[in-house]
Amino acid sequence: KQEVTQIPAALSVPEGENLVLNCSFTDSAIYNLQWFRQDPGKGLTSLLLIQSSQREQTSGRLNASLDKSSGRSTLYIAASQPGDSATYLCAVLDSGYSTLTFGKGTMLLVSP
């Protein structure tokens, strides 16, 4: 059974810092990996989707990398802003399945 772990569980940084969120998964036979953002009381917004054959994806100040063989992904946020404060969730789609397995998320607070 796939398990997804996210470290740290919570992170507080001052505005302007670059930061890295970590995601690990136990079964490397994945189809893709997604990073989501969740604001309080809201649903999830997909940020980046990395196919299993890809190494990284970039969108603006966000960069996500994938090392499938080691079961790891990182989300890099450059020049953090208070508007980046949210919970970031990692989810993997297993090969041969059609459902996502989510981690518990990292709660990020960026203070002005």
Next chain:
Amino acid sequence: EAGVAQSPRYKIIEKRQSVAFWCNPISGHATLYWYQQILGQGPKLLIQFQNNGVVDDSQLPKDRFSAERLKGVDSTLKIQPAKLEDSAVYLCASSLGAGGGEKLFFGSGTQLSVL
């Protein structure tokens, strides 16, 4: 483009009562998902529909939970009777295709409190 619509936003019920949630996916999206998110946890898939057929309901507690997607468009999720441990946010999501490898679009969720 309108997003995934869910109602109600909040619901408070007593244990053993019944409750229903409604979801209208993005127009044209074939696949619809119901997720349960307990506080401090990641979402857990309850049921996945493709058009009006069930693709995966392996984690749906079928003794108390039921879901339907009539005409392959909107969907309802029902809990009867509710238990304390059902307190969670119920998220509906949709995707354009069959679900594998496509981005999911989530609604804002229904927050359920069972007292």
